[in-house]
Amino acid sequence: MTTDPFSADYPALISIRNLSHNYGKLQALKTLDYDIFTGQFNALLGANGAGKSTLFNLLAGLLRPQQGQFDYLNQPMTSPGADYLANLGIVFQQSTLDPDLTVGQNLHYHASLHGFSRKQARSRIEEELERLNLQDRIKDTVRSLNGGHKRRVEIARALLHQPGFLMLDEATVGLDLSTRKQLTQYLHQRCKQEGLTVLWTTHLIEEIEASDPVMVLHKGTARFSGISHQVIQDAGVADLTDLIEQLTASHAPETITGSETANNSGKTNQSI
Amino acid sequence: MSSDSATVPASKQSPHASKQSLPASRQSPTAFQQASPTFRPPSEVSPLIRQWQPGVIGYWRTFTGITQREFLRFIQQRTRFFSALIRPLLWLIVFAAGFRAVLGVSIMPPYGTYITYQVYIAPGLIAMIILFNAMQSALSMVYDREMGSMKVLLTSPQPRSFLLFSKLMATALVALPQIYAFLLIAWFVDVDPPWSGYLAVLPACLLVSLMLGSIGLFISSFIRQLENFAGVMNFVIFPMFFLSSALYPLWKMQEAGPVLYAICTANPFTHAVELIRFSLYGELDITSLALVFAITLAFLTLAVLSFDPQKGILRNKKR
Structure with a gap:
């Protein structure tokens, strides 16, 4: 039995492969690869404009992939069907x-x-x-x-x-700290006890637990992915806030040394 | 039905909580109530796959749910009911009374005798109620889209075409109480169609409402901002209403000029008015029915296409 989502035999509910999306000349997502793990609280981190909402809208079926695809239970979802939508719960930002x-x-x-x-x-x-x-x-x-x-x-x-899959887009914006904590605790609990898969997009890092799978999106690409504490360790930063701050700073590439993304088979790839 | 066929894990079936002395939501912010104590390690968790099999009953429940919401919203906005009623009544009682002496309407189908101007414009005013209702509803979808509740509709598993059709049909049903309230008041100013007409006008009104709703929905897919209702008034509602047979018979328009007559004949609203006029007197105008039906189908298709994620709704929206 494995409890590590990044080990090879851990099931991914959604596999995003080579996904790109443009708004005219603006490229919101660039050949993104990302796995959303079954029964986990998957955190999607990124500053404003990183491409989180675009990815969210693509997964909700409100946008169609222009390039690449995402698989739901190994079935390609070019146009999300009723079976997918019946198993999807969504909390929009507004x-x-x-x-x-x-x-x-x-x-x-x-x-x-x-x-x-x-x-x-x-x-x-x-x-x-x-x-x-x-x-x-x-x-x-x-x-x-x-x-x-x-x-x-x-x-x-x-x-x-x-639903088996719950997506939340910046669901805690504007809420006080204790309410935010309660909501994230509640959803963590439902992941652990019922196998609910959560995709939690946020820029507020204190909502993420050390054992959550995290993907850091920056300018439309996956800059880091892995278990939260591992990402912090690999990036050589104090915490995720530090990481996001460094990414959004203009001199980001020079300041971050050990940037890596881990893929589903447990191997790591250099991303910067 | 979805939930009947749901594969629900044991842990989902009984989310219990012990009863507490105070109403739970009034208590200080502590963690929410504990879910079922059954722990399932993540690796043992299979994705909860539910087969989506709504069946006819599922479609019916969705339709009634959407209709109920429209009626609840309508009840919440009572002023909308009165303004929807005041507008045609002003036309009927003030405008038509003034013009009664100027405009005589000779015998023409479906009327068997000379009629007053009030009697002539009543069907046009019914169509006006539907027109405003449909446009307001279409515009509220722009609002819904901005506020996000349209996203909730579009991310539900029923087919998008069915959802949009249900929404239009719900709007059509909401217009009915307004129409019958108008007809009741009109009865006091001697607009008294036969009793069969009161029944026959119902399906005609529903069809006209679907037609105008789908035109409105199509137009709304091009509107990015809510403030554009003034533009819709100027460029859609007023031209549609005035360049039709609502206020003057077509033969009067023909006397006024061939161009005006051609525009009025091409205006879908003219055929809507005529369909309502004939049905209000228990008769069926096949040409109007066929045209209204065809226009409804065409615009419904266009409206559904315009809500395609690739083409419509979020087309130009930045992340």
């Missing part, structure tokens, strides 16, 4: 809840998009809200909730249809 409707109405709407009956939806909504301590907010309008509660509702909604 709130996508209807502010004038109640928490319950918003969640029922989402359940209907996934073909749930009222009864099934009711039981799932109660279950998810209870887990996030929101059960007595079901009749409140979303407008009346604070930022942290709204985020929790969004997470409950994204997990309502019991």
Whole structure:
């Protein structure tokens, strides 16, 4: 039994191969290779403009790959199909809840998009809200909730249809430290206990645990990937903040010495 | 159905939490309630694969869910109901009353006798209610797209064409209470079609609403900003309404000039108005029906294509 995601026999839920995307002349992603590991809290780090949202939109099916592809369970996803989308939960960076409707109405709407009956939806909504301590907010309008509660509702909604893969795009922006910690702890717990695969895009590094697989995206390319503490060690930096700061500094290539990416077979490649 | 056929691991089935004395969400921020205690090492975890088999019932549930949301939003925005009603009533009661003396309308199908101007413009005003409703809804999709709730719709597993059709149909159904409220008030100013007309106008209104909704949806895919509703008013709603048979019969337009007549005949809104006019008097205008149906199909196809991720929605959006 292996618990190291970067060992050869660890399963990848999503394998991104040679993926590129341009907006006109602006190249957002450049021949990206990246594995999203099953049952792990996969952290996608990068400063603003690194290409995180583009990758996120590609994986959500809101953009189509212009070059390269991603595989879901070894099946190429040129156009994400219903089976993929039925197993995908998404929390977008901006709130996508209807502010004038109640928490319950918003969640029922989402359940209907996934073909749930009222009864099934009711039981799932109660279950998810209870887990996030929101059960007595079901009749409140979303407008009346604070930022942290709204985020929790969004997470409950994204997990309502019991997806195996949950993507969150900068889900903790604007939240206070304790709420951020609670949310990441909660999702780490669900990864460990239920095998949920999480893709967590962020620029806030304190949300990542030392054993999480991390990929550092910079200017559309994977600059580092590996287990969080290993990446820090390989890059010869104090922590991930330091790494991001050095990458975004204009003299980045000179300051970083041991930059490496690890691929799925456990070998390492020089990336800079 | 998706959740029926779900492969749910044992650990997912019972997310229990012990009951606590205080309402949990009112408590101080501690960690959320513990999930099931069953630990599954990552290597033993197989991806949770659910076969997506919605079936007819799944489609129906999605459709009713989308419709319900539209109605809930409509109820939330009560002012929208009144403004949607005030506009055609002003035309009916103020404008038409003034023009009644100037414009006599002679006997023409589907009317069996001389009619007042109010009776003539009532179907056009029904079409106007639908036009505003459809355009407002299409524009709200621009808003939804900016705010992201359209992304939620587009990342759900049902086919995109079905989702957009459901959204348009929901908009069409939301317009119905407005139309019947208008017809009720119009009855007091002697617009009294036969009772069969009140029923026959319903499918006609739904079809017209689908047509105008898909035109609106197509136009909205080119609009990047919400503020452009003023532009839509000037360049879409007003020309469509005035260059049609809503306010004047086509033969009057023909008298005014061949160019004006040609434009009015080519305007899809003219055929929408005529379809509603005939159905309100229990008759079927086959030409209008065929044209409205064909235009609906064409624009629905264009609208669905414009929401293709490669071509529409996020086409020019920077990361």
